[in-house]
Amino acid sequence: MRPTFSIICFTVLSGLGYGAWFLVGLGFAIGPVCGPRSAPDAFGVTLALCQTPFVSSAGLLLAFVLVGAGLLCSLGHLGQPRRAWRALSQWRSSWLSREGVAALLTFVPALALLAQRVVERFGAEPASPDAIAPRLLGIALCAGAALTVFCTANIYASLKPIAAWHQRHVVPAYLVLGVYGGALLLAAGAVPPGRWLPASDARTLLLVAIALAMGGAWLKSRYWRAIDALPARGVGHATGLDALGSARSVEQPHTEQNYLTHEMGFVLARKHARKLRAIALLAAFAIPAVLALLGFTMPGAQPVAVRLALASGVLGLFVERWLFFAEARHAVAAYYAR
Amino acid sequence: MTSLPPPTARKLGLVIDLDTCVGCHACAVACKEWNDGGQFGPLPDADPQGAKPDGVWFNRVHSYAVEQATPQGARELAVHFPRSCLHCETPACVTVCPTGASYKRAEDGIVLVDEDKCIGCQLCAWACPYGAREIDARKGTMQKCTLCVDRIYNETLEEDDRQPACVKACPTRARHFGDLGDADSAVSKLVAERDGYAPMPEFGYRPVNRYLPPRPRRDGCGERADASAMREETLDTAKLPGVLRWLDRALSR
Numbered sequence: 001m002r003p004t005f006s007i008i009c010f011t012v013l014s015g016l017g018y019g020a021w022f023l024v025g026l027g028f029a030i031g032p033v034c035g036p037r038s039a040p041d042a043f044g045v046t047l048a049l050c051q052t053p054f055v056s057s058a059g060l061l062l063a064f065v066l067v068g069a070g071l072l073c074s075l076g077h078l079g080q081p082r083r084a085w086r087a088l089s090q091w092r093s094s095w096l097s098r099e100g101v102a103a104l105l106t107f108v109p110a111l112a113l114l115a116q117r118v119v120e121r122f123g124a125e126p127a128s129p130d131a132i133a134p135r136l137l138g139i140a141l142c143a144g145a146a147l148t149v150f151c152t153a154n155i156y157a158s159l160k161p162i163a164a165w166h167q168r169h170v171v172p173a174y175l176v177l178g179v180y181g182g183a184l185l186l187a188a189g190a191v192p193p194g195r196w197l198p199a200s201d202a203r204t205l206l207l208v209a210i211a212l213a214m215g216g217a218w219l220k221s222r223y224w225r226a227i228d229a230l231p232a233r234g235v236g237h238a239t240g241l242d243a244l245g246s247a248r249s250v251e252q253p254h255t256e257q258n259y260l261t262h263e264m265g266f267v268l269a270r271k272h273a274r275k276l277r278a279i280a281l282l283a284a285f286a287i288p289a290v291l292a293l294l295g296f297t298m299p300g301a302q303p304v305a306v307r308l309a310l311a312s313g314v315l316g317l318f319v320e321r322w323l324f325f326a327e328a329r330h331a332v333a334a335y336y337a338r
Numbered sequence: 339m340t341s342l343p344p345p346t347a348r349k350l351g352l353v354i355d356l357d358t359c360v361g362c363h364a365c366a367v368a369c370k371e372w373n374d375g376g377q378f379g380p381l382p383d384a385d386p387q388g389a390k391p392d393g394v395w396f397n398r399v400h401s402y403a404v405e406q407a408t409p410q411g412a413r414e415l416a417v418h419f420p421r422s423c424l425h426c427e428t429p430a431c432v433t434v435c436p437t438g439a440s441y442k443r444a445e446d447g448i449v450l451v452d453e454d455k456c457i458g459c460q461l462c463a464w465a466c467p468y469g470a471r472e473i474d475a476r477k478g479t480m481q482k483c484t485l486c487v488d489r490i491y492n493e494t495l496e497e498d499d500r501q502p503a504c505v506k507a508c509p510t511r512a513r514h515f516g517d518l519g520d521a522d523s524a525v526s527k528l529v530a531e532r533d534g535y536a537p538m539p540e541f542g543y544r545p546v547n548r549y550l551p552p553r554p555r556r557d558g559c560g561e562r563a564d565a566s567a568m569r570e571e572t573l574d575t576a577k578l579p580g581v582l583r584w585l586d587r588a589l590s591r
Contacts, residue, residue: 001464079458079478086437086455090340096461097436160430160541161467235402238467239419240537240549241356244404251361251401253421256391258398259472263463331467331538335400335421 001162002266003325006076011152012181012317014070014103015174018145019182020063021110023208025145027054028113028138054201057117059186064110066185071103095158099151106144109137149178156324161331163230165324169223176219177284180212181317184288187295188310202302206292209309213289217281220320224277227327238334249338264330268323276323284316340435342428343444349519350446350485351425351546352502353528357553359399359512361418366397368507369422369483377488378453381481382474394472396483397422397504408557417552420513422504423470423483424536424545425449431462431471440480447519447546448487453479467538468545490515518546 075081088104090097116134153174156165187205235249236242257265268276288309295305373396374380383393398421403414429449432440439455440462442448451462451471456479463471463480471482486502489495499506505513516525525548528534534548578586 077459079460079473079475079480080456083437083455083457086439087457087459088436090436090438093340093342093433094436094461096434096459100436155434155461158430158434159464161465236404238538239400239402239417240535240551241402241404241417241419244415244417244552245406247402247404247417249400250403250416253366253398253400258392259394259463260469263460264469330464331541332469335419335469 001325001328001330002263003322004077006073008318008321008325010070010074010077011174012070012314012321013066013073014152015149015178015317016181016185016314017063017066017068017070018106018149019178019180020059020185021067021106021141021182022145022179023054023182023186023205024056024060024063024113025109025138025141025143028134029142030138031135054186054205055117056186056189056201057114057121059189060110060114060117062185062189063182064114067103095151095154099148099155102144102148102151106141106148109140109144113137113141145178146175149174162328163233163331164227164328167223167226169219169226173216173219173223176212176216177317177320180209180216181313183209183212184306184310184313187292188306202306203296206296206306209292210289210296213285213292217285220281220285233329233331233334235334235337238331249336252336260332261336264333265336266326267329268326273323273327276319276326280316280319280323282316283312284320285313287312287316340432340438340440342432343442345427346442346444346447347519348446348517349425349427349546350448350490350516351518351525351548352422352485352505353514353516353518353525353534353548353550354420355510355512355514355532355550356417356419357512357550358510359418359420359508360510361399361401361416362509363399364507364509365420365504365513366395366399368503369397370395372486372489372503373484376486378481378484382476384475392475394474394481396470396472396481398469404552410557415552415555419549420504421468423449423466423485424468424543424547425483425485427544427546429543430465430541434461434465436461443487448485449482450484450487451480451482453477453481456480467541467543485515518548 075084078084087097087100091101113134116137150171153171156162157167157170160166183205187202187209234242234247236247239247241247291305291309291312295302295309298305370381381394383391385391386393400419400421402417402419404417405412405414425448427447429442432442432449434440436459437455437457439452439457441450441452443450458473458478458480460473460480463469463473471480473479474481486504489502490500492500501515502513505515514525514528516523518526518529520526528550529548532550532553534550536545536548539545
């Protein structure tokens, strides 16, 4: 399949955004984690230091920008983007429609939480740690983000004619890589400590990033091994002529390219694929994991480490997504095979 | 509406005879000509006389050589394979459509695109293993074989002209049109008689169109591996008139 910039941008950027929203929503859902009580004041009152993990207003806002940019990118792939609103109607049968509905529904808790943070920041009363509304909104945001990425992944995984996508690794990989990107994003935003997130949150996010980097690398390696083992669909099978003998193409149906050969005739050489896979593993997982470990063990290095980790991670995810398209072969290509 | 209709009683489709097709492309030309002017046209033709022509047409005729082992050695069978929409019973191209533009008619099973709703996301083209759908780059919508739905019910045409343009144009009668849901129709009988098959059934889309495989050749090769054992012709000499009986004896010495 020919990789298109608009779709790669959409899945990577919106994956990052929804991943960050997943973590922020999780933080709100868990609610404030209260630390040790302060020393009693003159009136004998002690205060608990309560913080909600992963909750970063700036992270919430940045994820907004990424999700919005991603969705706008996806419109760039359409032939008739003005009618894109129609894509919300067939959620009963179409994963693309379900993704559109989920994507828009997720904006509701995200906007509500952003409004809540604004009110809290500029409001007169401090927020109560026992408030139920942020928790419910957090659960909604978490679920919405996960559902949206799940639907996006299923758009590809449900396509049977593309054997490389109709694999059981595809949906888990999209989900894991989404949260992983989100963790890198929030970690980068957490630094300098105390600016966007408290120091303890930054450390937790770095650990989460390391764990997900390992998980992501493992999933992608298993996926690549699975697609390498896929049997090639030949001319004889596509035409049913293999029952008669061994078939080969002697004349193409047209001398020029057409939509099918242009979109689905893309072939990536094995040796290029191997190199790009190595680059993806390195840039997306290995380098960020090492940098995260560095940032975890040496707080002084954190600011540089987390920003480099995010940059490398995003670059690596772009390469991984490009490969996801380039290495996928469509069944119709078998008819044209020489 | 991209939920599929309940199974249709009428299953209109094509039967394509791979034995008789000579790869002349008359069907492709007739299809393009009709659809350029019909209800679903015009079809795009970018840069037609230039260096990189790019257009949409629905019937793509491939040419293959099938190598077979015979008692006299290896030989190649030329097979021409016209590829177009098979109007499947449970097509994914209909269910993946997010806008309801891709639909299957409940009355006759024809799969169509409503170009007023199509957003050109191309997911239906990704879902079709037979490459039935192409995008009109100017309009930004998808196009496909319509089974000449604007011909087959067209009262302004003569009765026997109410068939798809490709069927009427074929000079070797390699294309047949009819109701494959009716076991007594001419096309259904043809399929039963010639062991017609649908390519790539493993996707579960249940194509309605059928391809008739090349007939077995005189040396027995060309018989499909799953067909019955070779049938030998026997001559009942007792039924022959006198002269031919003498000839049979003379030639058998």
